[in-house]
Amino acid sequence: MLEQVGHGVYFADEVNYDRIVKLARKYVSTHWSHERAWNLLRSSRSGFSELRAFVKQKHPKLKIGSYDDMNDLDLANLLSVGDFMEEEQSLVLEALCCRNFRKVSALRGLTDDRHRLRFRDRIDWFELVVNPNRTHDCGQMKYSCGVHGNTVHFEPELVASVSQRKFARAFAREYRTIGGDYCFAMPVTQVQEILDNEEVTLRFNNVRYLQRLSPLHSTARLRKEQIPRFGISWRKMETLDQFRDALRTHGWKISGRKSDLIKRTAKLAAERYAEVVPVLSEWFSDQRYVRVPNAQRFPTPFPLLEDESLQNLLLSMFLMRHLRGNTVVDVNHENQSVQPEDMAEALLVGKTELKGCFLKV
DSSP states (O other), X not given: XXXXXXXXXXXXXXXXXXXXXXXXXXXXXXXXXXXXXXXXXXXXXXXXXXXXXXXXXXXXXOOOOSHHHHHTSOHHHHOOGGGGTXXXXXXXXXXXXXXXXXXXXXXXXXXXXXXXXXXXXXXOEEEEEESTTXXXXXXXXXXXXXXXXXXXXXXXXXXXXXXXXXXXXXXXXXXXXXXXSSOEEXXXXXXXXXXXXXXXXXXXXXXXXXXXXXXXXXXXXXXXXXXXXXXXXXXXXXXXXXXHHHHHHTTOOOOSOHHHHHHHHHHHHHHHHHHHHHHHHHHHHHSOEEEESSOOSSOBOOSSOTTOTTHHHHHHHHHHHTEETTTEEOTTOOOOSSOHHHHHHHHHHTSOOOOSEEEEO
16 A cells, blocks of 8 residues: 555655646756657557657758658657657656645644554454454354444354354353443453463454455354254165175174065064163153254264164164154054054055154153
8 A cells, every 4th residue: 555655656745747847858868868759759649640740840851751761760760859849748747757746734634653654543343353262163253343442342253163152152251341241242352361361363354455445344144044954864775785684783693685684674663662662752752842844964963773784774663653644753652553663664665664754842
């Protein structure tokens, strides 16, 4: 910015137009050359005919048939600065690279008492980045800060990270004078405490000297799912290895055709189901759930049978058998129209599935 001002503005006192023209004439005379004569000639005359007539008036015997002929002439010797004494604008344009003059007194409105560039008395917005070298999950926080009177208001930039929100709440508790869990305020005089105690970076990203200064704004990403949605992320078994792994875990025979493995796995599931029903019944009698038809892409898993290789199959069987009205999970209600072994086989081959997800009520 300072470099642009230096190239585009010349500060001086008592500089009038006559003096500028005089300085321009002196400069061009001192630095006279073919190039300057050619520049003055082109800027003061319009078109080839006028240029040719001007030169021929000075030197009638010259033969000039084109621009190239004219440019090949030794214009520095054929012409002089005196030939352009009345072309004041052309002389000024040729001599002065900076033609934007301002009085020195104008600087007082652009600088402070220490002669630093200043276009505003104060900047009321800044950005504070806490732990700038970390990630959002490891404690990085960005605050848009606004100064109102003697108070600084902090507004955090929140992503979807749970750990970041936890850090933001702790940070607000530590430094807020007033405010809530995330947005808070503190006196300007206490901001130094943050600078001394925390690893922070101050930024003035919204300062643009050629644009109107505008406040900073923070955003927060809202989680789409505020209520946990539980579900089964299990799909039907399709390969021989899947059936063999399930049977091998429980010490069952793993040889035979796929149809044999399916029936054997269904029988295993029925036996395991009978063993885990008491555990599932006790848990779901204390935890009330209802099914909603909309499936969840990444459902929250039920915290049950976590060491069981057939966990999702057994949970699907239990929930399907204990859905009252196809909606409420009720351990006192049981659909006995299909035997557990037949239900397990239908789930294994994809003839049926547990759809939707479950909300805790």
